[in-house]
Amino acid sequence: MTGPHAAVSSLAALRERLGEERLYVRYSEGPDDDRAGGSIDTESGLELPGLSVNPLDPEPWWTRPVEDWLARQLCQYKHLRDRNPERRAWLVCGDVVGRGPDCEPLLADAEFLAVLDDGVLAEAERRYRDHFDAGRGPE
Template structure:
């Protein structure tokens, strides 16, 4: 059985929040999946250079975040959900950070897949992000 077939699927933000353990960092990645990533490393699309790990985004909330963790998770899931249009699926993973990519995102090796993220969870993230946060507001007002 393929690794991807044995991964559980998370259906709610609360399920994703349960994966956040103090001292451990989990990440989200949008791609065809772990097996495809093992065969095709991440590439910087502008330069064409192969990167030394897979490009990911951390899910753990920073220390200054005082709102519910589900709000942070919704924000992180929504920020990269557009990649689903390119055939990518969201999944949760952990691994060893070895460098950073062109958008300052961590690059991981020794990837350990944890779970798939369902369409229901992505929809819940969109709803929560747009109802609880000032989605799209610029950091600096001109």
């Protein structure tokens, strides 16, 4: 893991980072904390073989704007940050070594590329609220 670079402050800036390598968001205290102890499945208590992340690259079936995908992905686990102000949203890449209990990718050799600042998270929340019917399940 390497140290973080400059902050990403908008969904447009985040979109510009997509493409060269698979990118993920990780909510954590940061590289030093993650190096000291990885992800744990809280229900079983088992240590996972990599860091829990959420993918930021849209799936091939996604036909809506990329910013909609990014907003949805950033908001899926934002509650982890909301519960612990020490946690930040980190832009990371690495090798997928498995799936966690929520089918999330698990990364080994994670590289922390940037921090996602509060502005991009607020923009993602607004877009998610305005463009999605969140909380509505299958009928």
